[in-house]
Amino acid sequence: MNTFLIRTFGCQMNKHDSERVAGLLRAAGMSSTDRPHEADVIVFMTCCVRENADDRLIGQVASLKALKPRRGAGPLIAVGGCIGQRDGERLLDQVPHIDVVFGTHNVSHLPALLEAARAQGSAQVEILAESTDFTSDLPAEREHSWHAWVPITVGCDNFCTYCIVPHVRGRERSRPLEEIVAEAAGLVSDGVLEITLLGQNVNSYGRDLYGTPRFAEVLHEVASTGVQRIRFATSHPKDLSNETISVMAETPAVMPYLHLPMQSGSDRILAAMNRHYTADHYLSLVHALYERMPGLALSTDIIVGFPGETDDDFEQTLRVAEAARLDQAFTFIFSPRAGTPAATMEPRVPTSVAKRRFDRLVELVQRSALAKNRDLVGTVQPVLFTGVSKRDAAVLSGRTPGNKVVHVVLPQGSDAKDYAGRIVDVKIDAAQTWFLSGSLLGTNP
Numbered sequence: 026m027n028t029f030l031i032r033t034f035g036c037q038m039n040k041h042d043s044e045r046v047a048g049l050l051r052a053a054g055m056s057s058t059d060r061p062h063e064a065d066v067i068v069f070m071t072c073c074v075r076e077n078a079d080d081r082l083i084g085q086v087a088s089l090k091a092l093k094p095r096r097g098a099g100p101l102i103a104v105g106g107c108i109g110q111r112d113g114e115r116l117l118d119q120v121p122h123i124d125v126v127f128g129t130h131n132v133s134h135l136p137a138l139l140e141a142a143r144a145q146g147s148a149q150v151e152i153l154a155e156s157t158d159f160t161s162d163l164p165a166e167r168e169h170s171w172h173a174w175v176p177i178t179v180g181c182d183n184f185c186t187y188c189i190v191p192h193v194r195g196r197e198r199s200r201p202l203e204e205i206v207a208e209a210a211g212l213v214s215d216g217v218l219e220i221t222l223l224g225q226n227v228n229s230y231g232r233d234l235y236g237t238p239r240f241a242e243v244l245h246e247v248a249s250t251g252v253q254r255i256r257f258a259t260s261h262p263k264d265l266s267n268e269t270i271s272v273m274a275e276t277p278a279v280m281p282y283l284h285l286p287m288q289s290g291s292d293r294i295l296a297a298m299n300r301h302y303t304a305d306h307y308l309s310l311v312h313a314l315y316e317r318m319p320g321l322a323l324s325t326d327i328i329v330g331f332p333g334e335t336d337d338d339f340e341q342t343l344r345v346a347e348a349a350r351l352d353q354a355f356t357f358i359f360s361p362r363a364g365t366p367a368a369t370m371e372p373r374v375p376t377s378v379a380k381r382r383f384d385r386l387v388e389l390v391q392r393s394a395l396a397k398n399r400d401l402v403g404t405v406q407p408v409l410f411t412g413v414s415k416r417d418a419a420v421l422s423g424r425t426p427g428n429k430v431v432h433v434v435l436p437q438g439s440d441a442k443d444y445a446g447r448i449v450d451v452k453i454d455a456a457q458t459w460f461l462s463g464s465l466l467g468t469n470p
């Protein structure tokens with residue numbers, strides 16, 4: 026086994042796990058390829074949160090049939106992540122030519138499972154009920170040298186009625202603070218400029234270890250390592266504390282961007298979702314955030330057409346979304362996840378009604394995003410360049426502190442590689458709904 030290819034679906038936690046899989050396989054002497062026909066091992070890191078995830082996975086694995094007509098021929102195929110954890114052995118009934126199924130708790134065992142599949146010529150399935158280690162302890166092959174994911178918790182204790190995560194990632198477990206800080210310090214000395222702290226609900230970090238949440242302290246301590254940019258995801262509104270808002274406002278390295286999932290603006294629906302906050306509480310948080318950080322960029326998740334959602338409930342969602350002055354929203358039409366309480370809730374909202382509501386919400390979010398982007402025209406933003414635009418190799422692409430995409434024309438005679446991973450001041454010249462355009466002012470010291 027010499028070469029590997031990893032396909033990743035879903036959330037940032039999966040992206041982080043994929044970097045660890047890449048690090049492990051490289052440590053085992055393999056190198057990566059992006060061509061399926063050259064790969065000896067193809068790993069799918071799966072997600073079961075989004076609609077049609079199963080169909081997409083099955084479709085992708087089936088599309089490899091020409092390369093792998095049967096077990097023992099062609100590349101080894103491994104399926105990990107949330108679908109692996111949820112379905113285990115059942116996956117082999119659907120796609121018999123999978124060689125390895127592993128879960129969310131045993132990423133480190135993948136090389137041994139692959140070796141066993143190869144040596145024995147039989148499928149290997151290993152699903153653990155819970156993990157003892159964080160994957161951060163494993164070697165990593167980071168996608169970008171200047172950015173790193175650092176998990177601070179895994180699992181979730183919240184059991185929102187529509188969500189499968191607690192069932193596939195287990196109960197919430199926090200990493201000791203000193204371990205997180207040591208990892209962050211090591212990354213900084215390795216040249217990392219931006220760290221994204223990860224957890225299903227970062228705001229409850231430490232409750233299991235220390236009795237009370239200590240996320241504000243994590244932000245403070247990680248900032249003390251000298252890292253230039255700190256981001257984090259995801260924040261549950263019920264656990265966002267004043268202390269965390271203060272540390273965000275007072276710590277320059279913590280970026281003025283927050284993803285705060287609202288899900289609905291109706292108290293009745295929020296209760297049915299088991300979210301443990303009200304629309305008024307959500308708006309009071311938003312008010313406190315903007316008061317302390319007037320330039321904050323706010324994004325959210327909203328589910329439309331949750332079972333029982335009436336026109337009036339939806340109007341409440343529009344009202345809260347408008348008042349929150351959103352920069353971005355990930356909007357979804359409710360779709361049931363087998364095994365979750367919401368999957369059997371009634372009455373279901375007809376698809377045509379949900380679709381109409383969804384379109385109205387998207388229109389509101391686009392208007393709000395454009396207005397917030399226009400506020401930035403004429404300002405100077407320190408932009409962390411990530412590479413060239415996907416659409417035009419002559420255009421540099423990067424992110425503002427508020428996580429907005431900025432496009433800048435690559436100066437004549439320059440190489441995009443010279444900008445990737447550098448923070449450079451950019452004057453914002455124009456705003457579109459989902460990106461900004463600007464001109465380079467110089468290089469930050």
Ligand code: SF4
Pocket residue numbers: 181182183184185188189190191225226261
């Ligand atoms: S907080 Fe709710 S939506 Fe988020 S992972 Fe936990 S159960 Fe799922």
